[in-house]
Amino acid sequence: MRKVFSVMRTEYLNSVRSKGFLIGLAMLPLIIGFTVLAQVMTRDKADLSDRTFAVVDRSGRLFSIIEQKAAERNSEAIYRTDDGGGKKQIRPRFLPVVYDETQAEDKQLQLELSERVRQDKLFAFLIIGAKAIDGKGDEAARIAYFTQTQTYTQLPNWLKSVLNAEIKRIRFSEAGIDKGLVESLSRSVNFKELGLVKVSGEGELIEAEEKNDAVTYGVPFATMFLLFMLVMMSCPTLLNTVLEEKMQRISELLISSVSPFQLMLGKILGAVCLSLTLSVLYVGAAIGMLWYFELSRLVPWSMYLWFGTFLLLALFMYGSVFAGIGAVCSEMKDAQSLMTPAMILIMLPLFCWQPVLQSPNSAFSTWVSLFPPATPMMMMLRLATSPGPPAWQVALSLVVTVTFTLGCVWAGAKIFRIGILSYGQTPTLGRLVRWIVSG
Amino acid sequence: MKEVDLEAVGLRHVSKRFGSHQAVDDLSLSVPEGSVYGFIGPNGSGKTTTIRMILHIISADAGEIEVLGSVSTRANSDQVGYLPEERGLYKKMTVRRQLAYYASLKGMTARAAHLAIDDWLERFELSPWGHRKIEALSKGMAQKIQFISAAIAKPKLLILDEPFTGLDPVNLEVLRKAILELNKQGTTVIFSTHDMAMAERLCDFIFMIYEGRKVLDGTLETIQQQYGEDTVRLEIDGGSRLLEGLPEVERILDQGNYQEVTPSGDPQALLKALVQKTRVKRFELARPSLHDIFLRIAGPEAQEGQAQ
Numbered sequence: 074m075r076k077v078f079s080v081m082r083t084e085y086l087n088s089v090r091s092k093g094f095l096i097g098l099a100m101l102p103l104i105i106g107f108t109v110l111a112q113v114m115t116r117d118k119a120d121l122s123d124r125t126f127a128v129v130d131r132s133g134r135l136f137s138i139i140e141q142k143a144a145e146r147n148s149e150a151i152y153r154t155d156d157g158g159g160k161k162q163i164r165p166r167f168l169p170v171v172y173d174e175t176q177a178e179d180k181q182l183q184l185e186l187s188e189r190v191r192q193d194k195l196f197a198f199l200i201i202g203a204k205a206i207d208g209k210g211d212e213a214a215r216i217a218y219f220t221q222t223q224t225y226t227q228l229p230n231w232l233k234s235v236l237n238a239e240i241k242r243i244r245f246s247e248a249g250i251d252k253g254l255v256e257s258l259s260r261s262v263n264f265k266e267l268g269l270v271k272v273s274g275e276g277e278l279i280e281a282e283e284k285n286d287a288v289t290y291g292v293p294f295a296t297m298f299l300l301f302m303l304v305m306m307s308c309p310t311l312l313n314t315v316l317e318e319k320m321q322r323i324s325e326l327l328i329s330s331v332s333p334f335q336l337m338l339g340k341i342l343g344a345v346c347l348s349l350t351l352s353v354l355y356v357g358a359a360i361g362m363l364w365y366f367e368l369s370r371l372v373p374w375s376m377y378l379w380f381g382t383f384l385l386l387a388l389f390m391y392g393s394v395f396a397g398i399g400a401v402c403s404e405m406k407d408a409q410s411l412m413t414p415a416m417i418l419i420m421l422p423l424f425c426w427q428p429v430l431q432s433p434n435s436a437f438s439t440w441v442s443l444f445p446p447a448t449p450m451m452m453m454l455r456l457a458t459s460p461g462p463p464a465w466q467v468a469l470s471l472v473v474t475v476t477f478t479l480g481c482v483w484a485g486a487k488i489f490r491i492g493i494l495s496y497g498q499t500p501t502l503g504r505l506v507r508w509i510v511s512g
Numbered sequence: 513m514k515e516v517d518l519e520a521v522g523l524r525h526v527s528k529r530f531g532s533h534q535a536v537d538d539l540s541l542s543v544p545e546g547s548v549y550g551f552i553g554p555n556g557s558g559k560t561t562t563i564r565m566i567l568h569i570i571s572a573d574a575g576e577i578e579v580l581g582s583v584s585t586r587a588n589s590d591q592v593g594y595l596p597e598e599r600g601l602y603k604k605m606t607v608r609r610q611l612a613y614y615a616s617l618k619g620m621t622a623r624a625a626h627l628a629i630d631d632w633l634e635r636f637e638l639s640p641w642g643h644r645k646i647e648a649l650s651k652g653m654a655q656k657i658q659f660i661s662a663a664i665a666k667p668k669l670l671i672l673d674e675p676f677t678g679l680d681p682v683n684l685e686v687l688r689k690a691i692l693e694l695n696k697q698g699t700t701v702i703f704s705t706h707d708m709a710m711a712e713r714l715c716d717f718i719f720m721i722y723e724g725r726k727v728l729d730g731t732l733e734t735i736q737q738q739y740g741e742d743t744v745r746l747e748i749d750g751g752s753r754l755l756e757g758l759p760e761v762e763r764i765l766d767q768g769n770y771q772e773v774t775p776s777g778d779p780q781a782l783l784k785a786l787v788q789k790t791r792v793k794r795f796e797l798a799r800p801s802l803h804d805i806f807l808r809i810a811g812p813e814a815q816e817g818q819a820q
Contacts (some may be wrong), residue, residue, distance in 0.1 A: 079616040127732070323600035326661070329567045330589055330617040494569065 076331045088310060094347075097306050101299075101355060121165050124228050127172040127186055131213075132205045136171050138239045139199075139232070143167045146231070167228060172198070179212075183219065190221055197228060202269025208241050224333040268459065288371050293430060293457035294374065297422060297450050299355060300384055304419060307348040308391040309412070311340055315399030315493075316408055324493045333490035337400075341392035341482075348388055351485040356380070379456050382471075383449035390446070390478040391419060393485030400492035401500040401508075411500055422450035433458040443470055445477035484509045518545040519578070520669050520700035526575030528561055535561040537724040539575070543702060544715070548695055550715035551704035552585060552802070554810045558724040559704045560597055563673055566702070567594055580668055590619040593667035597674045597704075599658050603647040607638070610646060611661055618665035625664065632660040636686065652683045659687060663694060672703035676710060688714065708803040717801065722810050736799035743804065744773045747794035748786060760785050765778055765804050770794065772804055 088094055130136040141168075151164040157246075172186070179200070186198040197220035204213040214235060245255045266284035266352045272277050318324045327336055356377065363369045394415050402408040407487045421444075429438040433455045442451035442462070452470045491508045492500070521543035528536040536558045537703040543549045550692060552557045564570045565577055568586045580588040602610055608629055615625035633639045636656045646654060655678060663670060672691070676684050691714070695701050705711050711718055712732055720728035728735050752766040755773060765772040775782045779797060786792050800808070 074617065076617055079613065083613045083616075087602075091604075214809065318600075318602075321600060321603065322598035323602060325564075325569060325596045325598070326594060326600040326614070327617070328569045329592070329594040329596075330614070332586060494564075 077335050077342065079328075079340040080331065080336055081342040081346065084314065084340050087314070088276050088307075088343065088347045089350065093310075098351065098354065100306070101302055102358075106425075119163060119165070121162055123168050124196040124225075125168040125170060126228065127189070127195050128169050128265065129172045129182065129186075129200045132201050134206065135201050135239060136169065139169045140171075142167050142235045151190055164227070167231065170195075187219065190219070196220065196222070199232060201236075205236075206243050208240070233278065244475045248477065251502025274372060285371070287368075289459070290430065292372055292376075293454050294426065295359075296380060296457045297426060299352075299359075299456040300369075300380065300387065300450050301419070301423065303348045303352055303355075303384060307388065308346040308395045308419075310347070311344045311392055312395040312399040312408060312412065315340065315396050315489075316402055316405065319403065319493060319496075327483040328493060333493055334486045337393065337396050337486055337489045338482075339391060344392050345385065345388045349383065352381075352384060369472055376457060379453060379468055383453045383474075386474050386478050387449035390449070390474070390481050391415070392479075393482040397485035397488040397505075398500075399491070400489040401495070401505060402492075403496050407500055418446040420448045421461060422454070422471060426454055427450075429454055430458055434460070434462065439466060442466070443473055445474050448474045448477075487511070514650075519543065519576065520545040520547070520580060521702065522576075522578040523562070523566070524576045524578075526565060526572045526577060527564075528558075528565060528573050530750060534724050535564070536572075536721075537723070537726075539718050539726055541719060541726065541729065543700060546695070546698055547667045547702070548691070548701045548714055548718040550711040550718045551702060551721065552706070552708065552711055552718060552728075552806060553704075553721040555620070557687050557810070558721045560673055562721065563671055563702070563704065567592065567671060571576045588668075590665065591668040592730075593618075593662035593665060593670040593699075595658055595662040595670075595672045595675055599654065601654060601658060601661075602648045604645055606643050606645055607633070607649070607657055611657070611664060614661040615664045618667070620665050628664050628666075629660075632664060635690070651678055652680060655679055656683065656687065659690065663690070663699075666697070667699060669700045669702070672701065674705060675703055676707055698773060708801065708806055712802050720806065720809065728805070732802065735802075735805065739800050739808075741797050741799055742774055743798050744775060744779055744782065745794065745796040745798050746771045746773055746786070746792070747793045749793070750789075754786075754790055758782070765807065772798075772801065774799060774800075 128136050128139060146164045147168075151162055151166060152160040153163045154160055183200070186195065189195045190197065197218060200214045200217045200219070202210075202213040202216075202217075204210050205216050206215050218232060220229075242252065242255075245252065268280040268284070270281045272278040288411050315324075318327065324336075331339070359372075360369070363372060395412075398408060398411045398415060402411060421441075425437075425441055425447075428435070429441060430449060432438060438451075438455060439462075441447055442455050443466070444451075452462065452467065452474075455469070487509050488505055491511070519542050521541070523539055523541040526536060526539045527534070534746060539558075539562065541562075551562065553559050561570070565572050566579060568577075568579075568589065576583060580591055582588045605613075611629045611632075612622065612625050615628065616622070620628070629642070630639075633642055638653060638656060641649060641653060649657065655675075659672075659675065662672065670691075675687060675691070679687060688710070691701055691703070703714075715732070717731055718728060718735060719726065746755075747770045752764055752771050755761050755764050760776055762774045762776040773782070780781065783792070783795055786795075
């Protein structure tokens with residue numbers, strides 16, 4: 074064990090003393106900070122060029138309201154008032170122009186207007202059918218929006234909302250229904266999303282809390298993502314160090330002093346220590362922030378315990394896989410091709426976290442969280458999502474993952490033992506299997 | 513030669529195969545405690561495989577290996593120092609940290625390792641380089657660091673695979689002295705080399721392996737005795753050119769300033785033939801050198817003979 078400790082210590086100190094560690098340490102907050110900063114900085118960088126669009130109004134009753142609403146919008150809604158009271162334009166103006174060729178044949182008209190859009194004389198055009206207010210029928214009842222910039226959705230969405238409101242108003246009015254009454258009866262229902270009521274230790278009823286998006290979505294995702302990042306920041310490094318030792322022929326010297334299993338275990342423990350250092354820093358910062366903003370109640374203490382448990386399991390599982398891969402390769406390009414399947418397994422939770430968050434106790438969520446390579450992150454996600462998985466599933470996930478992790482360490486050690494001194498053999502899956510089943 | 517009795521390393525009927533290649537074939541060997549044992553043999557003959565099996569880096573397919581009294585286990589690995597053929601140093605690590613790491617793997621405490629590092633760096637005049645990274649060192653310096661890492665824990669058994677490769681004569685002499693010093697203190701030394709002159713100078717025993725099999729094993733004297741005084745060392749005007757084609761000459765080993773010749777019959781007949789052709793400055797009946805013996809076993813002529 075003393076030798077395992079020596080390897081672990083050296084592995085750990087080599088990692089934390091490297092520039093890569095400081096870069097890695099800053100990476101997570103930098104990514105988050107950069108994302109926020111980018112959003113703030115690009116918020117005001119919208120394309121403010123005027124959106125001029127032609128309106129062919131065959132109903133003869135809607136252009137005026139579009140023009141009026143556009144004018145209202147252009148005078149107020151496109152500006153943001155800053156703290157000093159100054160106004161800054163943050164959205165483009167919408168400039169409707171009436172197109173009089175209402176008698177022209179539809180296809181000819183569309184072609185002509187399309188050409189004007191292509192020439193950048195117009196941004197889009199709108200053809201309102203003669204029976205658009207009635208809304209019954211096909212072509213004549215249709216309101217069609219044409220553009221070559223289909224990714225820009227603000228204008229069609231605005232038009233949809235303005236026309237919907239106006240046409241409904243006209244319909245109610247023509248039906249002789251009072252506008253004030255319609256508005257009063259159409260008011261939104263008072264709908265609240267709540268958790269469940271609880272009973273305190275003293276038998277008192279605790280009211281249900283209102284849904285909090287930070288707790289509902291933020292905490293589970295942040296927990297899973299942090300787990301993912303911690304695995305990503307330590308396990309692939311393990312592959313690099315094993316490969317470096319092999320390429321520089323250091324492995325042979327080490328194996329003369331320690332057994333391959335001791336060497337691999339020491340290296341994995343070094344990666345575990347590195348990861349724990351990072352998690353102490355990150356989780357410590359998170360706890361500090363939650364405490365500062367008086368949000369500590371959002372994350373129960375048991376969650377930190379589960380986080381530590383699943384982090385350790387993930388590190389041993391992926392650590393042995395990456396150490397094994399490093400041992401069988403003699404060159405970086407071999408390692409890269411073998412790394413791909415392992416990376417897909419690590420990233421699996423990132424592909425399926427959304428359906429799990431939507432229905433944490435569905436059959437899909439249950440199975441995916443019991444699939445060992447994904448269990449640490451998926452079960453963590455489910456644990457952080459209300460109502461949480463049944464206890465038997467958590468227990469089963471632990472049994473399955475511990476067993477699978479032991480299997481990974483065992484197979485990794487067998488591959489490591491043979492691979493670490495093998496040179497000039499292209500690693501293939503068949504060869505790896507042979508090494509695992511060999512005595 | 514020192515008095516030796518106990519066995520530091522014993523190999524009994526050891527074999528190792530890699531695929532279809534028989535790397536070591538039924539090898540038995542006994543390395544006495546306190547001796548300097550030289551492993552010689554052509555490239556690919558099985559020297560490094562044998563060394564790796566002694567170190568338990570790889571396991572033998574058959575046979576028994578005893579190292580410092582422990583049979584087929586790594587129990588005594590802390591008492592064995594190793595300098596591999598392919599040098600293994602962390603380029604980005606400083607000299608001191610690297611040596612401290614290797615020392616800790618041999619069970620040394622941090623304090624003992626610290627003192628030993630000071631001592632070795634001073635002895636090899638490398639003290640100013642202690643806090644420099646390995647990548648900043650010259651090849652010779654790195655070689656010395658590699659040697660220190662093998663010797664730092666005062667091993668009972670020191671195994672050196674090609675320790676002198678790439679060293680200039682000054683560094684070579686420093687290393688040779690260090691090896692002998694350790695040997696005087698009781699360390700058994702096994703080293704493989706292609707430098708026959710160094711093997712003759714340094715080794716108490718010489719073992720030659722060829723195509724996985726032991727072909728020589730013993731002291732230099734006993735090995736040479738096997739061949740008898742069948743060699744003539746010659747120094748003649750005209751050099752080896754004049755010897756070519758002479759029926760009295762079986763084989764010539766040109767050493768530059770002199771030639772080692774194996775006569776085909778009576779050496780006196782050779783002397784008579786030479787005197788008639790040129791001026792003979794030296795004519796000495798001698799035992800063959802290790803270099804000559806090596807070539808007789810593994811040289812092109814021997815291989816041709818085997819093929820026939």
